[in-house]
Amino acid sequence: MKYFWAAIILIVFSHCANQTSPAGGPQDKKPPELVSSNPANNQKNFTGKTIELTFDEYVKLKAPEEEVLISPSIGKEIKYTAKKNKIIVSTKGGWKENTTYSIAFRESIQDITESNPANNLRLAFSTGSTIDSLEIQGRISEIFKEEIPDKITVALYSSDTFNIFKHTPTYFTKANKKGKFSIKNLKPGKYFIYAFDDKNKNLLVESKSERFGFKKETIEIPSKDSVNVELAKVDARPLKITSFRSSDKISTMRLNKAITSIKINPYLRNDFIYYFGTKQDEVVFRNLKDEFSRDSLQLEVTVTDSLEVRKDTTVYLKFTNSKMSKEKFSVSFNSLNYDSDKKIITQSIRFNKLLSHINYDSVFVQIDSTDFQPIGNQDITLDTLNLTLQLTKKLEGEISTVKPMLYYGKGAFVSIEQDSSRTKTEPVRIPKSEQVGSLAIKVESKEPYYFIELIDRSNKVVLKLNKPKTHTFKNLEPGDYKIRITIDTNNNQRWDIGNYLLRIEPERVFTYKNFDGKTITPIRANWEVGPLVITF
Incomplete structure (x- = not known):
């Protein structure tokens, strides 16, 4: 009898096994393909609240809140649902009347077997009788870096009274891994363009932690010109004194960010002297008297930040009778x-x-x-x-x-x-000619002000030249070098970060590239390289 039940169990398990697809076989590399959508691509007069996409296979969602870009933005009250071979996008507030929407799904929609993303899936529709069809293209880069910045938001603003720290853009997209971007389905008109590192995913610039760049002039759509936007990390917060800490000899004023200069009136040289602390976000006042005074000294202070924004304020300098531990001299x-x-x-x-x-x-x-x-x-x-x-x-x-x-x-x-x-x-190392090399350059430019820097492999400036036409860098240690050019617009012999409040762009910085597109120029012992022709 026990053999009978064993045979029955074997048959049952055999039937269960037959329902499973056999292992192995070729890997599924085919991405899901869109079969239909409601609304259809480029449809006009759409009145629904829900978008439905139907694919040729079962699909799933991957981080749609980050991957899906809807421009113009409709806020955060939006829901994404995957149901068998359908993707449903629903919004609580609906779509704005007489507006063209462009949706880039990027890598948010994938098949359920191998997570292959749908290729370049975009959907455009209008809630009015016309659909906007203009486009702007360009690329982004980061000043002083050769690597392309990742996940950068590129935004267009149609109002001239916007504030990038408070207002979200009219249109936006994200640059790809090569730094290229395209914003589609635009209305004709004039726009301001910004690019920023939207870490908080709120379509606002967070000046303390995010990089951003902009073009000072408006861009008129339609335009066939490609737009290049360079990013820089700028702390654009208003200057503010955050604290004072005092002892019998030192009073330290701390600010919310670094400053480049400070002026004090009256400056009583016999009473105190001032200097930057360990960082340029603090100023140390040193008491020069043998005794401390209980009276506060009123000072008019002007501090300036890297954006050349000045802040005039009144501070009260006071030393106390508390002792501060002596720091080792270094x-x-x-x-x-x-x-x-x-x-x-x-x-x-x-x-x-x-x-x-x-x-x-x-x-x-x-x-x-x-x-x-x-x-x-x-x-x-x-x-x-x-x-x-x-x-x-x-x-x-x-x-x-x-x-x-x-x-x-x-x-x-x-x-x-x-x-x-x-x-x-x-x-003092005296170089010998057989142990070093040289690099000659020739500059062809119509720019009135610029400077050129020779950079070694550790990113250290070996030599800086002001407006050279020809030059030979001599006695170079064997190694790899780069040539960096800065367009010194105001001729002050330093790179300036600009000022977004005054719509002054950062000064242009770029690295010389050879015919192969490489920025590295190798120098070997007893080599004479060049002249390299630098044109800008």
């Missing part, structure tokens, strides 16, 4: 550079405390056992606001056959708290 030396053509050594140094004085008899260059060349006040440029020092020293005599050394003796630098620096020695 000196940071940047690399020592030598220009063999001009026989000039340069080095920048940063301190964590204000300097009281420099003992110049402890700073010198030893050429050989008999030749000691002193460093004097004329060789030093001191920046008390940034706590930095720039050394520029021209060496005398024959240098090519010796091995000079730069000496900072013990106590060469003394801080305002009377602690001193340690001994530091730096060899």
Whole structure:
């Protein structure tokens, strides 16, 4: 009897197994195809509240809130549903009258077997009697970076009173992985274009954390011109003083973001001195008196940020009788550079405390056992606001056959708290022609103001030139180099980030590319490269 029931069980399981598709076979690479839609593509006078898409196979949804782009925006009260081979899009408020809508589904709709996304699926329809059909194309990039920024929103604004931090755009899309974008089904008219990193997915620019870029001039649709938008990370928040922290010797003013300059009136040089803290979002006021005063000192302060936006405010400076623990004196030396053509050594140094004085008899260059060349006040440029020092020293005599050394003796630098620096020695490397290479450039440009920088593999500026027409970079260490060009619109010898409030774009920055589209120029020992022709 037990054999009878065993046979029955075997038959049952055999029938169950026969209902399952056999394993293996070719992988399904075919994406789902749209069979029909309501409304149909480019349909006019649509009055429904729900959109229904029918496919040739069962489908599913992947992150539709992020992947599906509906332009113009209808807000967040929208629901996406996958049901067998249908996708249903329903909105609570309905669609605005006499409006053309463009929907890009991107990779949101996929088949259920291999997650193949539907290819370039778009749907356009109108709730009025006409459908807008104009288009704008372009690409985005990021200043100072060669990589294409990912998931960047490109937006059009039709009003000239909009605020990118408060108002959502009229039309929008997202650039693809190659940085290209296209906004379709536009009305004729003039638009402002912005691109930004919409991390919060609210179609608003968050200036503290998001990159954004714009074009200062309006774009008139229709237009056959492609639009290039460059992004930069800008903190456009209004300047604000956030706190004061005081002791008997120091009072620190903190701001909500970094500043580039500060002016104080009245500046009582015998009472206090001021400088940037560890970052440029704090200003340190140093009490120069032996005793502290209980009275507050009223100061008129003007601070300026990177957008050249100024803030005038009144602060009350007051020191207290509390003691602050003494910080260790530190000196940071940047690399020592030598220009063999001009026989000039340069080095920048940063301190964590204000300097009281420099003992110049402890700073010198030893050429050989008999030749000691002193460093004097004329060789030093001191920046008390940034706590930095720039050394520029021209060496005398024959240098090519010796091995000079730069000496900072013990106590060469003394801080305002009377602690001193340690001994530091730096060899001056004299390059030999067979160990280095050169790079020649020729510039062809109608731009009146620009500067060119030679960048090494670590992204360090090797040399900066103002408006050169021809130049040869000599004594280059073997390695890979890039040439960066900045269009210096205001001729101030630095890159300016612009000002969106005044519709001033960031100054253009680009990297030289060869015929193969590569930005790297290799230099080897004893090589002479160029001239490279740079045209802009």
